[in-house]
Amino acid sequence: MNQRPPVVVLLGGPSAEHDVSIVSGTAIAAALTVEGYPVEQVLIDLDGAWWWLPPSHRRGDRPATDYDAPAALGSQGPLLVGAALDRLAAGRPAPVVAIALHGPFGEDGTVQALLEAAGLAYTGSGVAASAIGMDKTLFKRLCRGLGLPVADWREIRAGRWAADPSGVRLELDAFAAGAPDRRLMVKPARLGSSVGMTLVHDPSEFDRALQTAFRYDSLVLAETYLPGARDLEVSVIGNDPGRLELYGPGEIVSGHEFYDYAAKYTAGLSETSTRAEVTDLERATILKIARDAYRAIGAEGFARVDFLLAGGSIYLSEINTIPGFTPISLFPTLPAEGGHSFGAVCSRIVQLALERHDARAGRRLSLDELPR
Numbered sequence: 064m065n066q067r068p069p070v071v072v073l074l075g076g077p078s079a080e081h082d083v084s085i086v087s088g089t090a091i092a093a094a095l096t097v098e099g100y101p102v103e104q105v106l107i108d109l110d111g112a113w114w115w116l117p118p119s120h121r122r123g124d125r126p127a128t129d130y131d132a133p134a135a136l137g138s139q140g141p142l143l144v145g146a147a148l149d150r151l152a153a154g155r156p157a158p159v160v161a162i163a164l165h166g167p168f169g170e171d172g173t174v175q176a177l178l179e180a181a182g183l184a185y186t187g188s189g190v191a192a193s194a195i196g197m198d199k200t201l202f203k204r205l206c207r208g209l210g211l212p213v214a215d216w217r218e219i220r221a222g223r224w225a226a227d228p229s230g231v232r233l234e235l236d237a238f239a240a241g242a243p244d245r246r247l248m249v250k251p252a253r254l255g256s257s258v259g260m261t262l263v264h265d266p267s268e269f270d271r272a273l274q275t276a277f278r279y280d281s282l283v284l285a286e287t288y289l290p291g292a293r294d295l296e297v298s299v300i301g302n303d304p305g306r307l308e309l310y311g312p313g314e315i316v317s318g319h320e321f322y323d324y325a326a327k328y329t330a331g332l333s334e335t336s337t338r339a340e341v342t343d344l345e346r347a348t349i350l351k352i353a354r355d356a357y358r359a360i361g362a363e364g365f366a367r368v369d370f371l372l373a374g375g376s377i378y379l380s381e382i383n384t385i386p387g388f389t390p391i392s393l394f395p396t397l398p399a400e401g402g403h404s405f406g407a408v409c410s411r412i413v414q415l416a417l418e419r420h421d422a423r424a425g426r427r428l429s430l431d432e433l434p435r
């Protein structure tokens with residue numbers, strides 16, 4: 064387990080979380096280099112083209128906008144996805160691909176499927192777990208089916224909103240009226256970083272909230288608002304569902320009405336604690352639900368499971384199969400309570416990717432195994 068395979072970190076990506084991914088990816092690349100891995104960084108632009116950053120590239124304090132012109136950073140490219148995969152697969156030894164992409168394409172099973180088809184080892188969850196983890200509606204349906212506590216919600220498809228807006232308004236109105244709090248949280252189903260989300264205080268705000276969310280996804284959910292909710296997060300690491308490592312819960316105290324994009328990424332607007340103040344029973348319950356959620360989607364490698372604690376009740380909020388991975392993000396810092404540094408967490412995740420890949424290798428069928 065002490066081998067240090069070459070690692071290729073994928074960052075950027077064609078999603079609204081492009082900039083966040085650059086911060087995560089460059090931090091992971093820097094940490095893995097210190098851990099002794101030979102590291103390359105590949106920037107995926109908004110058009111989906113792949114650029115090899117210069118070998119010694121470090122972000123330093125460059126703003127994410129510097130990555131809008133990859134050629135100016137000295138990158139090689141652009142390569143279309145097929146050629147980029149060929150180049151990765153031709154590496155000897157083959158690299159482990161560390162996926163630091165967030166949101167659609169990078170976190171939803173798409174790039175995982177491409178890497179799977181290319182026979183490459185990659186970090187984190189596989190195709191199905193990534194897809195379910197990314198889609199808040201699929202995740203909530205699965206969790207509700209298992210009896211895990213999630214806030215009530217309604218799902219609205221863009222086609223239905225276009226065809227029958229007054230029907231949708233009536234349904235949401237009735238849904239809000241039946242909840243303990245009439246406010247609704249409207250969000251795109253498959254995004255993160257609070258992009259496209261609106262807290263709707265009053266039915267007159269439905270239209271704008273839905274239009275905002277539909278700009279990012281053709282499927283939107285409206286969730287019962289949990290007033291005064293505390294944001295708690297748990298880090299889960301491991302491949303084997305019977306031997307998962309859990310850290311946390313940590314807590315985020317947002318400087319805004321809810322934990323929105325600005326609160327997440329403006330230094331000083333939110334405070335995080337790696338040790339949430341909760342009772343022993345709450346802690347045990349949260350860790351159990353985090354483990355259940357991780358197993359439910361079939362997550363591998365790592366994930367962050369998020370909770371809302373409101374009015375004395377615990378709600379499972381979402382699972383992030385590629386959580387924020389900056390040096391100040393909660394996911395990589397929660398394990399510090401257990402003595403694991405940021406670099407050690409990155410290294411562990413690469414090793415878990417290799418273990419999974421090796422466990423799968425050698426399963427190529429021979430002709431006489433076909434059921435002929």
Ligand SMILES: Nc1ncnc2c1ncn2[C@@H]1O[C@H](COP(=O)(O)OP(=O)(O)O)[C@@H](O)[C@H]1O
Binds near residue numbers: 258
């Ligand atoms: N139903 C809700 N009630 C109260 N606050 C919520 C609710 N849903 C989301 N939030 C707040 O908004 C933040 C972002 O929502 P979340 O569903 O986690 O979206 P994202 O995937 O973009 O992070 C949460 O961390 C929480 O602070």
Ligand SMILES: [Mg+2]
Binds near residue numbers: 256257369381
């Ligand atoms: Mg979230």
